[in-house]
Amino acid sequence: METRPWLRTMKARALVRLWSIFGERLWIVVNMGFPILSSLALSLLYYSIGATGYIGFAILGGVMVAFWGNVLWSMASQFNWDKQEGLFEIYLTSPASLSAILIGMSFGGIIGTAPSAAMVIGIGWVLFHPVVAASWGAVLLTFLLTLVSLYAMGMTLSSLYLTYGREAESMNNVLQEPVSMVSGLYFPAIGGASPFPFAIQAVASLIPLTIGMDALRKSLFRGMDVGSIWPSLVTLAVMAVIFLVISNFALKALENRGRRDGTIAVRIR
Amino acid sequence: MISGTQASVKVSDLRREFKTKEAPVVALDGVSLSVSRGEIFGVLGPNGAGKTTIIRILSTLLLPTGGSASVMGFDVEHEPEKVRHVINMASGADKAGYDFISAKRNLWFFSQLYGIQPQIAEKRIGDLSERLGLTKYLDRKFYALSTGYRQRATIARAFINDPRVVFLDEPTIGLDVMTARSIRDFLKDEVRQHDRTIMLATHNMAEVEAICDRVAIIDKGKIIAEGSPKELKRTLGVPALVMEVTPPEKSFDLLAQVEGVKGFTSASDEERGLSTIQVVVEDDGTARRAEEAMAQSGHKVIASWRKETTLEEVFVAMVGRGFKEREEQDGD
Amino acid sequence: MISFRSLFASAWMGIQHDLAWTYPPVSLALQVVAPFASAMTVSMIYWFGSSNSGPGVLFNPTQLAYVLVGSTLYAHVAAYAWVPTVAIAEGKNLSVFQHIYLTARSTALYVAGRALSSFAISVTTSIAALAAAYYVLGSFLSTTVPLTVTPVTALMLGIALVADIPAALGLGYLLGAYSLYASKFEWSLPGYVAGLLMVFSGALFPPSILPYPVSVGATYLPFTQFIAAARVAIVPGVSGNYLYSLSLCVLGGAIFLVVGLAVYFAAEKKARKDGVIDRRMA
Numbered sequence: 001m002e003t004r005p006w007l008r009t010m011k012a013r014a015l016v017r018l019w020s021i022f023g024e025r026l027w028i029v030v031n032m033g034f035p036i037l038s039s040l041a042l043s044l045l046y047y048s049i050g051a052t053g054y055i056g057f058a059i060l061g062g063v064m065v066a067f068w069g070n071v072l073w074s075m076a077s078q079f080n081w082d083k084q085e086g087l088f089e090i091y092l093t094s095p096a097s098l099s100a101i102l103i104g105m106s107f108g109g110i111i112g113t114a115p116s117a118a119m120v121i122g123i124g125w126v127l128f129h130p131v132v133a134a135s136w137g138a139v140l141l142t143f144l145l146t147l148v149s150l151y152a153m154g155m156t157l158s159s160l161y162l163t164y165g166r167e168a169e170s171m172n173n174v175l176q177e178p179v180s181m182v183s184g185l186y187f188p189a190i191g192g193a194s195p196f197p198f199a200i201q202a203v204a205s206l207i208p209l210t211i212g213m214d215a216l217r218k219s220l221f222r223g224m225d226v227g228s229i230w231p232s233l234v235t236l237a238v239m240a241v242i243f244l245v246i247s248n249f250a251l252k253a254l255e256n257r258g259r260r261d262g263t264i265a266v267r268i269r
Numbered sequence: 270m271i272s273g274t275q276a277s278v279k280v281s282d283l284r285r286e287f288k289t290k291e292a293p294v295v296a297l298d299g300v301s302l303s304v305s306r307g308e309i310f311g312v313l314g315p316n317g318a319g320k321t322t323i324i325r326i327l328s329t330l331l332l333p334t335g336g337s338a339s340v341m342g343f344d345v346e347h348e349p350e351k352v353r354h355v356i357n358m359a360s361g362a363d364k365a366g367y368d369f370i371s372a373k374r375n376l377w378f379f380s381q382l383y384g385i386q387p388q389i390a391e392k393r394i395g396d397l398s399e400r401l402g403l404t405k406y407l408d409r410k411f412y413a414l415s416t417g418y419r420q421r422a423t424i425a426r427a428f429i430n431d432p433r434v435v436f437l438d439e440p441t442i443g444l445d446v447m448t449a450r451s452i453r454d455f456l457k458d459e460v461r462q463h464d465r466t467i468m469l470a471t472h473n474m475a476e477v478e479a480i481c482d483r484v485a486i487i488d489k490g491k492i493i494a495e496g497s498p499k500e501l502k503r504t505l506g507v508p509a510l511v512m513e514v515t516p517p518e519k520s521f522d523l524l525a526q527v528e529g530v531k532g533f534t535s536a537s538d539e540e541r542g543l544s545t546i547q548v549v550v551e552d553d554g555t556a557r558r559a560e561e562a563m564a565q566s567g568h569k570v571i572a573s574w575r576k577e578t579t580l581e582e583v584f585v586a587m588v589g590r591g592f593k594e595r596e597e598q599d600g601d
Numbered sequence: 602m603i604s605f606r607s608l609f610a611s612a613w614m615g616i617q618h619d620l621a622w623t624y625p626p627v628s629l630a631l632q633v634v635a636p637f638a639s640a641m642t643v644s645m646i647y648w649f650g651s652s653n654s655g656p657g658v659l660f661n662p663t664q665l666a667y668v669l670v671g672s673t674l675y676a677h678v679a680a681y682a683w684v685p686t687v688a689i690a691e692g693k694n695l696s697v698f699q700h701i702y703l704t705a706r707s708t709a710l711y712v713a714g715r716a717l718s719s720f721a722i723s724v725t726t727s728i729a730a731l732a733a734a735y736y737v738l739g740s741f742l743s744t745t746v747p748l749t750v751t752p753v754t755a756l757m758l759g760i761a762l763v764a765d766i767p768a769a770l771g772l773g774y775l776l777g778a779y780s781l782y783a784s785k786f787e788w789s790l791p792g793y794v795a796g797l798l799m800v801f802s803g804a805l806f807p808p809s810i811l812p813y814p815v816s817v818g819a820t821y822l823p824f825t826q827f828i829a830a831a832r833v834a835i836v837p838g839v840s841g842n843y844l845y846s847l848s849l850c851v852l853g854g855a856i857f858l859v860v861g862l863a864v865y866f867a868a869e870k871k872a873r874k875d876g877v878i879d880r881r882m883a
Contacts, residue, residue: 005384014383020369023410027369030789037796041805042646045668048806050658051650058646086363090426093328094355096382170623174631179636186642187649195645195741259332262287262325369785412785 003107007120009096010104017074017108032116035066039120042186043128054187056130057223060213061186062120067147068180068209070113075105075154075162077177083162100157101243106151131221138219138226145236147247152243153208159250162258185251190214220263277341277434278304278327279583284335285490286321296322297562298490299336304483306433307464308511311481313471313580315595316542319490320470324436327468328358341433354383358425361420368412370424372403375411383430390429397425400455417448424452427460427483433534437457441476455481474580486584488595493587501583508575510548510556514568517544524548525589527562529555534581534591543571549578549586605711611714615684618715619722630801632722636676636730643672643805644738666747666836668688669734674828675804676795677727677762681719682769683791687716690788693743702869708881709774709865716773717766724762749837757834757843761827764850768823771857778861778868782877804829823853 021027039062045056082088091101124130161171179188182204188194189210190201204210216233218224226233256265285297297319304310308335312320327333327338329349337344343351361562366375373394380390398404401421408412414422420440427435437456456478471477477484478498486494486501494501517537520542525535529551537544546563550556556575563570585591620628647668651660671860689712692698735746776790798804801811801819808819819825830846832839872878 008381008384012378016367016370016374016378019374020367024369024785026786030786033789033794034796037800041796041799044800044810045643045646045805048810049647049650049654049664051654052357053654053670054650086360086365087367089330089358089360089363090365090379090427091382092330093353093356093358094382094430094881101382109679116309119845170628170631174634177635177642181638181645187646193649193653195648197741258404260329262285262331264330 001200006097006100008199009100010107012103013101014108014111015104017105017112021108021112028115029070031066031070031113032119034069035062035120036123038062038065039124040127043124053131055124055128055131057217059120059124059128059130059185060216062124063117063186064146064209064213064216065180066113066116066120067110068185069176070109071150071154072098072157072176074109075151076157077172078105080161082110089186089231092255097154098255099248102155102247102251106154110147110151113257128215133223134220135223135225138224138229140217141221141226141233142212142215142229142236145233145240146208147235148218148238149208149236149243150212152247153238155247156243156250159247162251162254179207179209183207184213185209188214188217208243211239226255274372276303276309277306278310278339278468280323280327280336280338282336283323283326283333283338285319285326285331286334295328295490297333299491300487300490301336302492302495304466304468306466307460307478308482308545309460309467309469310485311469311471313474313477313484313532314487314584316474317489320472320487321405321438322490323487324358324438324468324470328356328436330352332434355433356386356436357430357432357439358438359423360435361423361437361442361444363423366411366419366422366426369410371408371410372414372418373398373407375422376425378405379426380429385430393429393431397428400458401425402451417444420444420448421452425456426543431463431467431530432465434468436468438470438471440471441473449476456480477580483586484580486580486587488584488588490545494583498580501580502578504583504586509578510550510573511576512546512548512560512563512573513571514546514563515543515571516568517542518568520594521546521563523562523566524559527555527558530559532582532585532589532591533571534585534588534594547582547585547591549575549582607704608655608714609702609712611711612718612721613714615718616722619719629722629726632726632821633733634731635671636680637728637733638728639676640669641737642732644669644734648742648769660677662744662747663838664736665742666831667839668750669731669738669746669841670748670832670836671731671804671828673727673734674831675798675824676730677723678802678824679791679795679798680723680727680767681716683776683794684716685773685857686780686790687713687788688712689777689780693880696879703836704879708869709862712773712777712865713770716770720766720769720813723876736779746837750835750875754834759825761830761834762856763826763845764830764847765854767854767858768827768850769854771854771859771861774858774865776863777866781865781868782875783873798824801825821849821853823850823857826850826853831848 025205038057042058042061046052046058047053079088080262082091091098101167124147182196183189184194189204191214194201196204211232215229218229255264280302282302283297283300287294287296293413296424300319300323312323314320326333327340327345329352332346337346338369340352341355343355345352366372367378374445376394377390380393384391394407396408401424403421406418411419427437437589441452443576453476455463456467460467469476469481479496483495483497484501485492519537519541521535524530524546531549533546533548535544535546540543548556548559550559558579560570560573560600566573581591588595647665648660651658652662681834689698691706692701698708702708737750738744738746772794776794777788784878801808802822802824803819808816808825810816811819826846826849830843830850833841833843833846
């Protein structure tokens, strides 16, 4: 693998995403809607039942739902939409690495989603003043590792979606809410306080978001430091590597299969 | 005969089958051709003939089922990464770009996929845009460009990496006459000045005649004729016969029975109450017999004249039917 | 003039669009997943918050049912209220919308037909989601969720669902008006619709906890009254007056529909004047 062209491709794809988002200011507003409103609604739910100590969970959930939505709609499905526009063919017939393109998309997506996340935190803070007892170093490290592993999962999904054409949109609709539920975006999905039986907790633990949310809540609201949550951090790092490796292999395998079957660049509208 | 060392594109007994719920579809059935460096090579045929399939295999989007193909000496099946460094492709059906960024930024982005240094990319974008009349629109967002300018941007993208071989699939489809002409002029310049090879898949005969050095006529996955447009037209010998007859009919199969008729194509005009038939004839005697056959079958020949052979008539002569009739046949 | 043939044809197209991407029963089953997960998420939040907040806060099964029914129904409304937007945006991109516009009937009928087919699908999937959540919650939380389902209460729920159609259609027309005229970001509207309904329709909590005068506006929204009527029908012990809520839902719905249609027709006229009816979405 030649490093410089790979990095150029990655940087270029990240910039395209950022130019698209920040070049159309309305896009930032557009992306914020659901995370802010859902976070607000669920914060009000906690408030209405007198569970004000957990409002912070709803705000944190709103932050991560912004990134989860970005992973599904702007990462996993992106190649499908590129296929529809004829852009995917251009990628395939160029020497550019598909992985570099996906990683560039991830970087662009993370930075592009940051304003939404910041607004959720800002509005939540102003309205509800959630109580935090944070170990900020652990929070930052956990947050970064969660994002890396989540976007790596997005890359794997992207390579799987390549074979399913139009169904990608429907798959997103099927995945978005269930993953939000079992991964415990707004309440603990694993551990003693989880309402889920062990089997579901075990399956949920395979999703980076579940491990990440659990570690984030521990570091942000219970002040647990890196030394206390290191198993979660290691798990997230390992997941990231595994997803990256799977996506790399899957992309190559799916490309070869698509070239053989003649479906690699078939437009589905 | 083009030697292997001079050939930019070499295809040998290429086959491609697609599995379907019914019987497998043979899109390419033993195609062989060679394109030399600095040539504009056309692949001409009706819809469904296999033109796009050839382009997709050579651009490494599709694997062949049998045979072999190479581009600049690199095998398309086993060395796709090497092929991708020296080619580019554009399809007229796509005006592919990211809607929310400018045309310039789109071109820059695609240049980076080839690892081109930003300064070189900047220079190429400027040069290509100027030659394609795109400079004034470079800063417009892609979605705000008209069809013609999107297509110019698409063509610019196809040359951004200074490719040795460019594959174009219907590059001027849907464009107005002036835009189409300016794109063709650009393509001719690119080949002349930079010794590139262009392979052009199209069913637009005027385009082939205007810019192609050589052309392969393809039908049902097989090449049925190959040569320069002039050479191909010369193979028919005499100019074609055109007749306007009344009453109009959907088809004139009786002409196939006339000795010396190589093929024909027709079009009906119900409003004017007549059909226009183009008949590819062996000699003047055949032309006379064809007119007599029409008269005997109860049709009145209102007018008839001889005209310069077109490439479609070459196709008609090979296959017995025109593009339109062939596409209708395949649709049945 | 309303053409029922045009309406039914549009509804048929909507069914094909929503279900035909795979084997239809599978497609329908998959469409239960999202509302089921959404209802479960909200219910779990309620359970977790009420069970882990100390002595002052108690878990109450009736309140769980309140949240469960509300979250299912707001998602149902959101699911079909945004269909006009998608029908127009997709139609423009596929170059079919302008041809529908050029037929003798208004695009408003096409949009209504698509929304109604989505209503039918959403009712089916929402009820299935509610039933599934009822059993799963009961199992996970070792509690019985108090829902009363008899022929009478089912009929009352059915009437409430139908009574809410004008309001949802009106909202759909308002969103569709944007989609008619705009050429980008129409796909973001569903998220906003769902979010706004979560906050203001009394789906998860009584609108009275919102600050005045927002609470007043939220209380009298037709969507809020629809959910209130549905709760009175099937959740025993919930306070409220079914007929009062239903009347307010119908009245509010009529207003939404009239306003929505007026805005939609005005947008259609302006879009034609400005030549954007067939403008492709970016």
